[in-house]
Amino acid sequence: MEFTIGEAAEKLGISASAIRYYDKEGLLPFMDRSTGGIRIFRQEDFEWLRLIECLKATDMPIKDIKQFINWFLEGDSTLEKRRDMFYERKKAVESQIEALQETLDTINYKCWFYDCAVKSGSAEAVSCMAKDEVPDEIRKLKEKINLYKAVK
Amino acid sequence: MEFTIGEAAEKLGISASAIRYYDKEGLLPFMDRSTGGIRIFRQEDFEWLRLIECLKATDMPIKDIKQFINWFLEGDSTLEKRRDMFYERKKAVESQIEALQETLDTINYKCWFYDCAVKSGSAEAVSCMAKDEVPDEIRKLKEKINLYKAVK
DNA sequence: TATTGACTTAAAGTCAACTTTAAGTGATAA
DNA sequence: TTATCACTTAAAGTTGACTTTAAGTCAATA
Numbered sequence: 001m002e003f004t005i006g007e008a009a010e011k012l013g014i015s016a017s018a019i020r021y022y023d024k025e026g027l028l029p030f031m032d033r034s035t036g037g038i039r040i041f042r043q044e045d046f047e048w049l050r051l052i053e054c055l056k057a058t059d060m061p062i063k064d065i066k067q068f069i070n071w072f073l074e075g076d077s078t079l080e081k082r083r084d085m086f087y088e089r090k091k092a093v094e095s096q097i098e099a100l101q102e103t104l105d106t107i108n109y110k111c112w113f114y115d116c117a118v119k120s121g122s123a124e125a126v127s128c129m130a131k132d133e134v135p136d137e138i139r140k141l142k143e144k145i146n147l148y149k150a151v152k
Numbered sequence: 153m154e155f156t157i158g159e160a161a162e163k164l165g166i167s168a169s170a171i172r173y174y175d176k177e178g179l180l181p182f183m184d185r186s187t188g189g190i191r192i193f194r195q196e197d198f199e200w201l202r203l204i205e206c207l208k209a210t211d212m213p214i215k216d217i218k219q220f221i222n223w224f225l226e227g228d229s230t231l232e233k234r235r236d237m238f239y240e241r242k243k244a245v246e247s248q249i250e251a252l253q254e255t256l257d258t259i260n261y262k263c264w265f266y267d268c269a270v271k272s273g274s275a276e277a278v279s280c281m282a283k284d285e286v287p288d289e290i291r292k293l294k295e296k297i298n299l300y301k302a303v304k
Numbered sequence: 305t306a307t308t309g310a311c312t313t314a315a316a317g318t319c320a321a322c323t324t325t326a327a328g329t330g331a332t333a334a
Numbered sequence: 335t336t337a338t339c340a341c342t343t344a345a346a347g348t349t350g351a352c353t354t355t356a357a358g359t360c361a362a363t364a
Contacts, residue, residue, distance in 0.1 A: 004310075004311070005310090005311075005312095006310065006311080015352085015353080016310095016311090017352070017353055017354080018351080018352060018353085020312090020313090021351070021352060021353085024313095024314095025351095034360095036311080036312090036359075036360050036361080037311085037312060037313095037359080037360085038310090038311055038312075038359095038360080039311085039312090050301050051258075054255055054258045054259070056351095057251065057252070057255040058255060058259065061350070061351090062350075062351070062352095063350095076269075076273060076274055076275060076276075079266060079269045079270045079273070079274075079275060080270055082266055083263070083266030083267060083269070083270050086259055086262040086263045086266055087263055089259050090256070090259050090260065090263055093252055093255055093256045093259060094256070096252055097249055097252050097253065097256070099209065100209070100245055100248055100249050100252070101249065103206055103209040103210055103245055104242070104245050104246070104249070106203075106206045107206070107210065107238055107241050107242050107245060108242065110238040111235070111238045111239055111242055114231060114234055114235030114238055115235060117228075117231045117235070118231045118232055118235050121228060121231070122228055122231075123228060123231060124228075149202050156340075156341070157340090157341075157342095158340065158341080167322080167323080168340095168341090169322070169323055169324080170321085170322060170323085172342090172343090173321070173322060173323085176343095177321095186330095188329075188330050188331080188341085188342090189329080189330090189341085189342060189343095190329095190330085190340085190341055190342075191341085191342090208321095213320070213321090214320075214321070215320095305364100306363100306364085307362100307363085307364080308361100308362085308363080308364095309360100309361095309362095309363105310359105310360090310361095311358105311359075311360075311361095312357100312358075312359065312360090313356100313357090313358085313359100314355100314356095314357100315354100315355085315356090316353100316354080316355075316356100317352105317353075317354065317355085318351105318352085318353070318354085319349105319350100319351095319352095319353100320349100320350105321348105321349095322347105322348085322349090323346100323347075323348070323349100324345100324346080324347065324348085325344100325345085325346075325347085326343100326344095326345090326346100327342100327343085327344100328341105328342075328343085329340105329341080329342065329343105330339100330340095330341080330342095331338105331339090331340095331341100332337105332338085332339085332340105333336105333337085333338080333339100334335100334336090334337085334338100
C-alpha cells in the first residue's frame with residue numbers, strides 16, 4: 001500500500017508539515033518520490049516515523065536522531081554506537097518515569113489536601129489538622145516528599 | 153534562615169534568572185525584599201518554588217501555574233477549582249507514565265535487537281533470524297509494540 | 305478545458321521558557 | 335575609599351520544533 005503525506009500524517013497523528021520538517025532535517029533519507037515529486041509512504045516509512053516518534057518521546061533532540069540515522073546509513077560498523085545509544089535512551093526513560101512517580105507523590109498529597117479542604121470549606125483547617133487525623137498513608141507520602149525535596 | 157536568590161537557586165538546582173523570571177510572571181507574589189530591594193528567600197518560598205517545579209514536571213505551562221497562584225490568592229472560594237486542577241494533573245502524569253512505559257517497550261526491543269546485531273556483527277542477521285531463535289519475552293514485546301502503534 | 309484540491313518548496317513566523325546583556329545599586333573587605 | 339561581588343531591572347537574544355505563508359505544480363474530475 002502506498003500513501004501520500006496527508007494520509008500518512010493522519011494515520012500517525014503527526015502533521016504533514018512536521019513530516020516535511022523531519023525530511024528536511026535528514027531524518028527520512030529513504031523517502032521515495034513519484035515522477036511528479038510527491039512523497040510516497042510505504043510500510044517501511046511508517047516504521048521509521050514511528051521510531052522517530054519513539055525517540056522523540058525519550059526527549060531526544062532532532063539532531064541526535066539524525067546522528068542515529070547517519071549511523072544507520074554507515075552500516076554495520078556503527079552497530080555498537082547504535083546499541084549504546086539505545087541503552088542510554090533506556091536509562092533516560094527510566095529516569096523520566098522515576099521523576100514522574102516522585103511528582104505523582106506530591107500531586108497525590110495535594111489531591112488529599114484539597115479533598116479535605118473542600119470538605120471543610122477551608123484550607124487553613126487542613127494545614128492545622130491534628131497529626132492523628134492525618135491518615136498513615138498520607139503521612140508517609142508527606143515524609144517521602146520531604147525526603148526527595150529537602151532543602152539542604 | 154534567610155537566603156539570597158543565588159543561595160536559593162543553588163539549593164533548588166534552578167538558575168537565579170529562572171527564579172527572577174517566575175517572579176516576573178507572577179508566580180511568587182509573596183516574596184519579601186530587603187530595604188535595598190533584594191529578594192529574601194525563607195522556608196515558605198522554597199515550598200512554593202518546589203510546588204512550581206512539581207507542576208512544571210507535570211508539563212503545566214507557566215501561565216496555568218499562574219492561574220493556580222491567582223486562585224490561591226483569591227482564597228477558599230476557589231478550593232474546588234484547585235482540587236480539580238490537581239486531579240487533572242494526576243491524570244496527566246499517569247498518562248505520561250503510561251506513554252513512557254510504552255516507549256520503553258520499543259527501546260527494550262531495540263536494545264535486544266542491537267545486542268544480537270553486535271554479537272553477530274550484522275543487523276541483517278537479526279532481521280532474518282528464525283522465529284524460534286527469538287526469545288518468547290522479545291516476541292511478546294514485539295507484538296505489544298505493534299498493538300500500541302498499529303497503522304490502521 | 306478549466307477548476308479543484310492536495311501536493312511541492314523556501315523562507316519567514318511563532319511559541320514557551322528561559323538566558324544574556326547592559327546599566328546600575330548596595331554591602332562588605334582591603 | 336575603593337574595589338569587588340552579588341544583587342537589581344528592562345529589554346533583547348536564544349533555542350528547538352515546528353507552523354504558516356506565498357508561489358507554484360500535478361492529477362483527477364465537471
